[in-house]
Amino acid sequence: MASNQNRRSAIKNMLAGTAAITASGVITSFTQKEQHKEMLPDTLKGNINHAVCRWCYGDITVEQLCVAAKDIGIKGIDLVGPADWPTLKKHGLYSSMCNGAEINLTDGFGDKQFHAQLQKNYSEMIPKVAAAGYKNLICFSGSRRGKDNETGWNNCVEGLKPLVALAEKHNVVLVMELLNSKIDHKDYQCDRVSWGAELCKRLGSENFKLLYDIYHMQIDEGDVIRNIREHHQYIAHYHTGGVPGRNEIDDTQELYYPAIMKAIVGVGHKGYVAQEFIPKQPDHIASLRKAVHICDV
Numbered sequence: 001m002a003s004n005q006n007r008r009s010a011i012k013n014m015l016a017g018t019a020a021i022t023a024s025g026v027i028t029s030f031t032q033k034e035q036h037k038e039m040l041p042d043t044l045k046g047n048i049n050h051a052v053c054r055w056c057y058g059d060i061t062v063e064q065l066c067v068a069a070k071d072i073g074i075k076g077i078d079l080v081g082p083a084d085w086p087t088l089k090k091h092g093l094y095s096s097m098c099n100g101a102e103i104n105l106t107d108g109f110g111d112k113q114f115h116a117q118l119q120k121n122y123s124e125m126i127p128k129v130a131a132a133g134y135k136n137l138i139c140f141s142g143s144r145r146g147k148d149n150e151t152g153w154n155n156c157v158e159g160l161k162p163l164v165a166l167a168e169k170h171n172v173v174l175v176m177e178l179l180n181s182k183i184d185h186k187d188y189q190c191d192r193v194s195w196g197a198e199l200c201k202r203l204g205s206e207n208f209k210l211l212y213d214i215y216h217m218q219i220d221e222g223d224v225i226r227n228i229r230e231h232h233q234y235i236a237h238y239h240t241g242g243v244p245g246r247n248e249i250d251d252t253q254e255l256y257y258p259a260i261m262k263a264i265v266g267v268g269h270k271g272y273v274a275q276e277f278i279p280k281q282p283d284h285i286a287s288l289r290k291a292v293h294i295c296d297v
């Protein structure tokens, strides 16, 4: 609180002197950034566990992202593997969705030809995730390659069953991401929440759940809030993104994130919500801060 007051009075002083110093572009842009920050509340409400996906900020280091995330009040960084965990720990940040065991998004559990490699990768990674004190490990169905739903479910169950048993032993959750197959990941099989929910039912374990990506699901099926309410027991984690374009989640796009977040809080979600939009505005961190506040219901 004191630091906010100091910041406010420093900004007031700076703004009072702006006419004298606007010749300096650096000072001007600093005051603009600070002014933007000033328009947001000082604190987060604590109803949503905020996280951010590392890959959307490829222009800065993990270390820099951690510093910015801490300043915003974000608690977790998504989609980082063991190499980055020490940096997150140094900054007191959680690895909210671990990665590094997948082959890629197209070669997944829905296709038997990848099972041997995936079982090796996940058998090695699950104990590492547990040893580091983390819980969620991402996985993918991969592409359909002509397979019908039933074949996809059967293949996923066969490939995942031994790994889910290992995950249970280590208190790790394998989380399959829902992706759109219409625009970004053509032919991806786990592209409807009902498809993912059916797979959860067949695996029948609290250690296999879904990552509901709000951006991807809006593109493929919409009906976001009803689907969250109907399937929340199978959803461990959420990703955001503006539709269309996957940019800022503000009023330049079609989803009303405060209502979606209220629905997520309403179903009792205790996991994380990770920002996964690609910032289009020049100040990427200002965009991230704003997105967190839009979602902070």
Ligand SMILES: O=C(O)C(=O)CO
Binding pocket: 177, 179, 184, 213, 239, 276
């Ligand atoms: O690659 C994508 O589109 C994702 O959403 C990964 O999380």
